[in-house]
Amino acid sequence: xxxxxxxxxxxxxxxxxxxxxxxxxxxxxxxxxxxxxxxxxxxxxxxxxxxxxxxxxxxxxxxxxxxxxxxxxxxxxxxxxxxxxxxxxxxxxxxxxxxxxxxxxxxxxxxxxxxxxxxxxxxxxxxxxxxxxxxxxxxxxxxxxxxxxxxxxxxxxxxxxxxxxxxxxxxxxxxxxxxxxxxxxxxxxxxxxxxxxxxxxxxxxxxxxxxxxxxxxxxxxxxxxxxxxxxxxxxxxxxxxxxxxxxxxxxxxxxxxxxxxxxxxxxxxxxxxxxxxxxxxxxxxxxxxxxxxxxxxxxxxxxxxxxxxxxxxxxxxxxxxxxxxxxxxxxxxxxxxxxxxxxxxxxxxxxxx
Numbered sequence: 001x002x003x004x005x006x007x008x009x010x011x012x013x014x015x016x017x018x019x020x021x022x023x024x025x026x027x028x029x030x031x032x033x034x035x036x037x038x039x040x041x042x043x044x045x046x047x048x049x050x051x052x053x054x055x056x057x058x059x060x061x062x063x064x065x066x067x068x069x070x071x072x073x074x075x076x077x078x079x080x081x082x083x084x085x086x087x088x089x090x091x092x093x094x095x096x097x098x099x100x101x102x103x104x105x106x107x108x109x110x111x112x113x114x115x116x117x118x119x120x121x122x123x124x125x126x127x128x129x130x131x132x133x134x135x136x137x138x139x140x141x142x143x144x145x146x147x148x149x150x151x152x153x154x155x156x157x158x159x160x161x162x163x164x165x166x167x168x169x170x171x172x173x174x175x176x177x178x179x180x181x182x183x184x185x186x187x188x189x190x191x192x193x194x195x196x197x198x199x200x201x202x203x204x205x206x207x208x209x210x211x212x213x214x215x216x217x218x219x220x221x222x223x224x225x226x227x228x229x230x231x232x233x234x235x236x237x238x239x240x241x242x243x244x245x246x247x248x249x250x251x252x253x254x255x256x257x258x259x260x261x262x263x264x265x266x267x268x269x270x271x272x273x274x275x276x277x278x279x280x281x282x283x284x285x286x287x288x289x290x291x292x293x294x295x296x297x298x299x300x301x302x303x304x305x306x307x308x309x310x311x312x313x314x315x316x317x318x319x320x321x322x323x324x325x326x327x328x329x330x331x332x333x334x335x336x337x338x339x340x341x342x343x344x345x346x347x348x349x350x351x352x353x
Contacts, residue, residue, distance in 0.1 A: 001343050002065060005335035006053055006109050007072040008102040010183070011036075013049045017062055018336035025060055026332055042100050049102075050109050069114040070339040071106030072154065072331070073127020075099040075202075081130040081153060081195070082350045083342045086111040086122040090352040099150070099202065103128060123349070125338035126154040128202070132194040137289075150202040151186035152301070153195065158334030159300045159326050160190050174295045177286045177321070179279065181303035182329075183252060184240075185209040187282045189289040197289045204239045207278035210252035210303075213243035214278060245271065258308050276309055280316035287320050294321035301329060 007014040011032075017025040029052055039045045057064060073084070074094045084090065086107050094104050107124045114122035130153035138146050156178040157171075164171040172193035179187045185207050188198035199205035201212065208214035216239075225235060238247070246252045248271045249260070260268040287294060297317060303309055304327040314323055341347035 001067045001340055003336045003339045003343075004053075004057075004066045004069045004110075004113065005071075005332050005339070006069065006106055006113070007331055007335065008045075008049055008105045008109065009072075010102050013052055014332055015053050015056055016332040016336055017057070017066075018333075018340070020340060021337065023333070023336070025057075025062060027056055027060075029056060042102055042104065043095075045102070046105055046108060049105060050112060053109065053113070064117065066114075066117055066120050068121045068123060068339040068343055069110040069117075070123040070125060070335045071108070071110030072103045072335065073124035073129070074104035074107055075101055075150065076127060076129050076352070078129050078131035078148065079127070079352065080132060080350070081126050081157060083123050083125045083338045083347050084350045084352045085342075086114075086124060087352055090124075093352075101128075101202070121343070123339050123342055125335055126157050128153055130195060130198075132196060133198065134196045134289075137197045147205075148200050149195075149198045150200045151188055151195075151198045152180035152182070152184070152201075152329075153188075153198070154334055155300060155329040155331050156180055156186070156188055156190070156195070156298075158330040159298050162326065162330060163296060163298055163324055175290050175293060176296055176298060177283055177290070177294055178298045178300065179283055180329075181209075181279070181299060181301035181309070183209060183211045183302075185212070185214075185279060185282075185301075185303075187279070187286050189286050191290065197286065202240055207282050208244040208275055210245040210254060211241055211243060213239045213247070245275065254303050254306050254309065258306065261308075272308070273312070276312045277316070280313055283317050284320065292320070297321050297323045298326060299323065300326040302327070304328070 001020055003018045005016040013029045015027050075097050076093050094107055097104050111122040114120040128150050131149045140147050160176055160178055161171045164174055176190040184201050186199055186201040187206055188195045204213055206214050249268055257268050257272050304325050342349045
């Protein structure tokens with residue numbers, strides 16, 4: 001089976017070509033601020049990103065012949081995890097999504113590319129809106145604001161399955177805490193194959209991250225909303241984008257922050273240590289969901305390459321459970337293997353409604 005995977009991110013478009021389980025091509029096409037500045041909205045980037053995929057395939061001499069094209073899932077309505085075939089209902093919901101993110105383009109690009117190939121199918125898998133929460137996890141302190149999930153479902157589940165395979169067991173037989181450490185940070189509790197507690201890390205739940213504010217003091221946030229100093233859009237950017245390390249230190253690059261610390265910048269040290277402190281608190285809180293009976297804590301994402309962050313995080317959480325570190329992410333392989341499983345009928349193809 002020949003599979004094309006497409007993963008649009010905020011500043012990149014990743015593509016991969018697989019033949020069954022073998023990667024033939026994996027590329028990360030990075031976009032500068034200038035590249036994207038010409039597009040008024042994320043939706044306007046559709047043709048630009050789609051053409052980049054086609055150009056990369058042509059450049060690499062990859063024939064445009066695939067059994068499936070699978071895209072990163074967008075910010076749809078809450079759904080269970082799994083593989084979904086792109087259909088009219090999904091296309092409509094993506095086009096009218098309340099939240100804007102480049103991942104919304106994944107399913108649309110997959111669908112349009114698949115239509116160019118006779119017999120090719122278009123899928124998404126484990127989008128960021130995967131919702132398998134326990135009922136008790138949905139309740140917040142206000143009935144007007146039930147908790148919702150927007151998190152790194154695809155990478156977290158891929159890493160959890162990888163860990164299970166290494167332990168010669170099944171993901172569905174383990175109780176895990178998985179923490180994705182990237183531009184955004186999400187901590188989820190995986191209990192016997194379901195993410196029973198996961199955050200809305202896009203809109204501000206959990207620890208602050210390189211570009212997101214995390215949980216904030218509610219009263220101060222309300223006061224700021226009515227201060228007249230910022231528009232709604234500006235305030236949103238102060239929660240996701242111009243927030244976290246970016247707001248405190250003017251950069252989202254942890255390596256750069258570490259260099260500043262090495263050069264004696266005590267403020268940079270305080271802020272990065274505070275982020276680590278908040279991540280540790282979040283993992284500690286997640287441990288209570290499993291009554292402390294945790295098979296492992298898995299740390300993944302780009303920041304997991306940082307010895308500074310990981311060593312200090314381990315100091316705070318190692319008493320909870322064994323820790324396994326998987327730097328980077330397995331999203332492209334996860335997408336490809338989900339598509340392969342769907343084509344081989346080893347995974348159920350779910351219908352988006």
